[in-house]
Amino acid sequence: MSGxxxxxPRDAGALAVGADAVAKAxxxxxxTRGLDIDLVRTGSRGLYWLEPMLEVETPQGRIAxxxxxxxxxxxxxxxxxxxxPHSKSLGPTGAIPFLARQTRLTFERCGIVDPLAxxxxxxxxxxxxxGAAATIDAVTKxxxxxxxxxxxxxxxxxxxxxxxxxxxKYIVCNADEGDSGTFADRMLMEGDPFALIEGMAIAGFAVxxxxxxxxxxxxxxxxxxxLDAALRIARAxxxxxxxxxxxxxVGAGAYVCGEETALLESLEGRRGTVRAKPPxxxxxxxxxxxxxxxxxxxxxxxxxxxxxxxxxxxxxxMGKSRGTMPIQLAGNVKHGxxxxxxxxxTLGELVDDIGGGTATGRPVRAVQVGGPLGAYFPRALFDTxxxxxxxxxxxxLIGHGGIVVFDDCVDMAAQARFAMEFCAHESCxxxxxxxxxxxxxxxxxxxxxxxxxxAANTALLEDxxxxxxxxxxxxxxxxxxxxxxxxxxxxxxDFGAGGKLAAAE
Amino acid sequence: xxxxxxxxxxxxxxxxxxxGAALPILHALQKEFxxxxxxxxEPVAKALNLSRAEIHxxxxxxxxxxxxxxxxxxxRVCRAEACxxxxxxxxxxxxxxxxxxxxxxxxLEPVFCLGLCATAPAAMxxxxxxxxxxxxxxxxxxxxxxx
Numbered sequence: 001m002s003g004x005x006x007x008x009p010r011d012a013g014a015l016a017v018g019a020d021a022v023a024k025a026x027x028x029x030x031x032t033r034g035l036d037i038d039l040v041r042t043g044s045r046g047l048y049w050l051e052p053m054l055e056v057e058t059p060q061g062r063i064a065x066x067x068x069x070x071x072x073x074x075x076x077x078x079x080x081x082x083x084x085p086h087s088k089s090l091g092p093t094g095a096i097p098f099l100a101r102q103t104r105l106t107f108e109r110c111g112i113v114d115p116l117a118x119x120x121x122x123x124x125x126x127x128x129x130x131g132a133a134a135t136i137d138a139v140t141k142x143x144x145x146x147x148x149x150x151x152x153x154x155x156x157x158x159x160x161x162x163x164x165x166x167x168x169k170y171i172v173c174n175a176d177e178g179d180s181g182t183f184a185d186r187m188l189m190e191g192d193p194f195a196l197i198e199g200m201a202i203a204g205f206a207v208x209x210x211x212x213x214x215x216x217x218x219x220x221x222x223x224x225x226x227l228d229a230a231l232r233i234a235r236a237x238x239x240x241x242x243x244x245x246x247x248x249x250v251g252a253g254a255y256v257c258g259e260e261t262a263l264l265e266s267l268e269g270r271r272g273t274v275r276a277k278p279p280x281x282x283x284x285x286x287x288x289x290x291x292x293x294x295x296x297x298x299x300x301x302x303x304x305x306x307x308x309x310x311x312x313x314x315x316x317x318m319g320k321s322r323g324t325m326p327i328q329l330a331g332n333v334k335h336g337x338x339x340x341x342x343x344x345x346t347l348g349e350l351v352d353d354i355g356g357g358t359a360t361g362r363p364v365r366a367v368q369v370g371g372p373l374g375a376y377f378p379r380a381l382f383d384t385x386x387x388x389x390x391x392x393x394x395x396x397l398i399g400h401g402g403i404v405v406f407d408d409c410v411d412m413a414a415q416a417r418f419a420m421e422f423c424a425h426e427s428c429x430x431x432x433x434x435x436x437x438x439x440x441x442x443x444x445x446x447x448x449x450x451x452x453x454x455a456a457n458t459a460l461l462e463d464x465x466x467x468x469x470x471x472x473x474x475x476x477x478x479x480x481x482x483x484x485x486x487x488x489x490x491x492x493x494d495f496g497a498g499g500k501l502a503a504a505e
Numbered sequence: 506x507x508x509x510x511x512x513x514x515x516x517x518x519x520x521x522x523x524x525g526a527a528l529p530i531l532h533a534l535q536k537e538f539x540x541x542x543x544x545x546x547e548p549v550a551k552a553l554n555l556s557r558a559e560i561h562x563x564x565x566x567x568x569x570x571x572x573x574x575x576x577x578x579x580x581r582v583c584r585a586e587a588c589x590x591x592x593x594x595x596x597x598x599x600x601x602x603x604x605x606x607x608x609x610x611x612x613l614e615p616v617f618c619l620g621l622c623a624t625a626p627a628a629m630x631x632x633x634x635x636x637x638x639x640x641x642x643x644x645x646x647x648x649x650x651x652x
Contacts, residue, residue: 016621016636048623178618180585186620218532218569219619221632249525250532252567255617269527269553271566287524329623331590336623359591368586372617404587404622418589422617428566 007055011044019052025073043191045111046338110191123303141310143322148295149399160282164290169209176258179371181402185296189223193230199299212246255426316342331404348382362407370399373479375486412491419483434477540571575612578650587622
């Protein structure tokens with residue numbers, strides 16, 4: 001028997017739990033059995049609690065095993081060859097409920113293909129056939145909104161850049177995915193880098209840009225390496241065309257550089273301080289030129305939209321949130337991973353049903369949605385549908401789609417304090433509310449928790465949050481009040497209100 | 506390797522033509538030497554036609570750039586929310602105590618998110634990733650560095 005094909009992720013999340021050791025064991029076990037095998041290193045399917053997940057190709061499709069330990073590989077190999085049962089067998093991969101229930105559009109190929117096997121750029125072909133203006137119309141019609149968190153309509157942004165005057169125009173991909181609880185950008189760049197490259201090429205064609213930059217955070221060395229290798233392949237295969245090229249730039253550990261204007265400053269070689277808007281980057285962005293700044297997922301979704309039609313994408317979702325969102329279940333969750341689905345699924349479904357509750361088995365007490373600047377939601381708000389407007393209506397945000405689950409051991413006052421501390425740590429220092437307010441916020445929370453003039457200090461914290469919210473230049477200072485105020489309002493008992501501390505006052 | 510002005514100049518020269526070259530130059534210097542010596546500020550400023558204050562500002566703004574040589578190994582334990590939900594704070598406290606007094610062998614740095622939020626808690630040791638960390642596994646990593 002020869003040519004048996006195995007698939008194992010090379011995704012950072014799989015490597016972190018021993019995928020390379022499993023790969024070695026697969027080759028060793030095959031050799032001792034005299035088997036001629038082919039081990040394809042893919043991206044991750046996003047079922048991280050099952051990583052490393054080993055798949056084998058059968059006439060009935062792929063079957064999966066996981067989470068695989070290196071010393072189980074030999075037995076798994078034997079089970080795969082004979083069809084005998086194994087305790088780590090998961091059956092046909094596509095039938096695993098977590099995968100079967102998803103709608104994978106942006107992540108259509110991720111986890112399935114060799115990320116460095118060149119693909120035909122069907123979306124780019126379709127865009128060229130349509131022409132630049134009609135390409136932008138299609139993106140607008142699809143309803144795609146910025147997946148980085150702000151949710152601005154992508155097509156409208158592109159149209160602004162197309163209409164803007166400039167000797168040069170740029171496409172900047174924001175791959176500074178700093179939000180805790182999010183890893184969709186990383187997974188896509190490691191699992192299907194060509195989707196991003198094609199999306200940037202389409203954006204360049206649509207707005208008349210000749211140069212693209214991908215700004216990737218330094219904490220993602222594997223994503224940087226995979227995207228770099230893919231770019232070389234794209235150039236060698238002339239996939240980008242003759243009038244567009246992409247360069248990778250690496251961040252240096254500043255969270256605020258995920259804010260688009262700070263990112264542009266950083267790309268230009270300066271401190272990552274926020275620029276006041278206007279002018280918008282679409283008018284005067286990188287090096288003063290009209291610039292599209294889009295998140296990885298926004299850009300990587302465009303090829304699917306062009307290849308399959310704007311209506312096909314628009315048909316998914318609810319209200320003004322159209323299409324799908326790659327939601328990331330993280331933290332203390334039983335089934336952590338990436339779940340791409342149409343907008344509209346409720347928070348409770350995501351956490352309890354799809355995520356399976358906590359990994360520790362204790363009750364879910366709070367979830368933070370949308371990164372360090374997102375609100376903490378209690379179970380009482382689990383009926384909130386995943387939708388930009390629905391979350392905003394409940395003083396929250398979906399951000400980049402990360403959900404971090406906490407069990408009942410969490411101290412919500414400590415989480416609120418951390419939010420202020422993080423803002424102080426990461427503030428670029430340009431505006432006063434963020435730079436100074438965050439430090440004063442930490443001190444005020446400490447006073448509340450210590451029971452010092454609790455009522456007065458709570459009022460002061462609320463007032464400080466209003467100042468941050470309305471007086472900050474960007475979302476770092478502007479959104480830090482979300483986790484702080486949500487923790488205070490939904491979990492007042494952790495701040496001493498109504499509890500023993502309050503009674504002692 | 507130890508700081509070498511001639512080598513630093515060559516690195517600066519190799520990258521200075523890039524648009525917005527400051528970060529690529531500083532990354533390349535740190536990759537070579539493990540840190541960015543004060544001696545680099547002036548030649549980088551000169552190469553980019555910027556003031557020394559501007560380059561000093563860039564070096565000190567970004568958390569990644571170090572002004573002093575780190576230990577032989579660098580361990581970055583994630584301190585962000587997803588890892589907090591799986592006990593990262595206690596891990597960091599434990600690691601700090603265990604690494605104490607081993608500065609030459611190990612530099613412990615905080616990191617805010619490695620994108621391993623579904624296999625938390627996580628850390629990176631000399632560029633290698635480790636997920637689903639336990640105190641025992643973290644001890645083994647630290648012991649391997651300080652031994």
